[in-house]
Amino acid sequence: MNGIQDAVAIVTGASSGIGRAAAERFAAEGASVVAADVDPEGGEATVESIRDAGGEATFVETDVSDRDDVDAMVAEAVDRYGGLDFAFNNAGIEGTNESMVDQSDTDWERVIDINLKGVFLGMQAEIPAMLDDGGGAIVNTSSIAGIVGFPGVSPYVASKHGVIGLTKNAALEYGREGVRVNAISPGVIRTPMVERSSAENPEMVEGVSEATPIGRIGEPEEIGDAAVWLCSDDASFVTGETMVIDGGYVSQ
Numbered sequence: 188m189n190g191i192q193d194a195v196a197i198v199t200g201a202s203s204g205i206g207r208a209a210a211e212r213f214a215a216e217g218a219s220v221v222a223a224d225v226d227p228e229g230g231e232a233t234v235e236s237i238r239d240a241g242g243e244a245t246f247v248e249t250d251v252s253d254r255d256d257v258d259a260m261v262a263e264a265v266d267r268y269g270g271l272d273f274a275f276n277n278a279g280i281e282g283t284n285e286s287m288v289d290q291s292d293t294d295w296e297r298v299i300d301i302n303l304k305g306v307f308l309g310m311q312a313e314i315p316a317m318l319d320d321g322g323g324a325i326v327n328t329s330s331i332a333g334i335v336g337f338p339g340v341s342p343y344v345a346s347k348h349g350v351i352g353l354t355k356n357a358a359l360e361y362g363r364e365g366v367r368v369n370a371i372s373p374g375v376i377r378t379p380m381v382e383r384s385s386a387e388n389p390e391m392v393e394g395v396s397e398a399t400p401i402g403r404i405g406e407p408e409e410i411g412d413a414a415v416w417l418c419s420d421d422a423s424f425v426t427g428e429t430m431v432i433d434g435g436y437v438s439q
């Protein structure tokens with residue numbers, strides 16, 4: 188992919204699943220990676236796997252819903268690697284499975300704070316650093332739950348629809364200044380999140396998997412690779428877009 192070599196990339200939610208796969212791909216393409224997550228053990232494992240493969244990465248313990256943490260994450264990229272080119276705002280949680288009227292305020296706030304406010308705080312800190320560095324590209328993780336509804340996970344659905352709106356607005360506001368902003372909406376991907384959702388709501392996960400036209404669930408690398416591509420110069424005219432990577436699920 189063009190334009191990734193020697194760049195600096197932040198990946199949130201990098202301790203696991205899709206974030207780890209994206210961090211590894213950024214590093215394999217020659218970027219220095221700031222791997223950010225609340226989970227230090229998983230984060231150090233991501234960094235170790237990148238370094239073992241000859242890449243460059245550092246872990247920063249970050250709660251994406253906390254402004255000070257997010258500012259420190261961006262400062263670490265700038266101080267350690269000299270600037271910021273790319274960010275994959277990917278950290279997210281699924282929330283509990285309840286019908287809408289039974290959802291608690293606590294769950295609503297937790298899911299919205301991490302999945303939606305986390306992306307907002309991320310972009311607020313990342314965009315100025317990118318502008319200082321001549322521009323850049325951001326990819327935010329939405330979901331097929333940002334395109335259609337899924338019974339039982341209304342805060343998640345609301346947060347992921349919101350991510351697409353924020354992505355479009357950032358693309359409009361910063362396109363002329365050299366920052367492209369896109370979203371990815373994954374279908375069911377084989378990660379610890381899906382293992383947890385499967386345990387709690389097997390019908391939903393199995394139902395989506397069975398209804399997926401391509402006939403299987405996705406792998407984390409199939410999302411991580413697309414995030415890196417959207418940041419690369421190969422996607423230089425792509426902004427404000429939501430790339431749905433779901434084996435065809437929402438096409439039916």
Ligand code: NAD
Nearest residue numbers: 200202203204205224225250251278279330375376378380
């Ligand atoms: P995962 O649980 O494997 O990874 C999520 C990571 O986010 C974990 O490492 C976790 O520690 C981290 N995280 C959670 N809260 C955080 C916080 N406050 N601050 C920083 N990090 C935090 O899940 P995944 O499947 O890799 O999910 C990654 C993203 O993809 C999420 O936004 C999720 O909503 C989205 N997504 C996943 C699927 C899927 O099927 N796996 C489908 C659509 C969208």
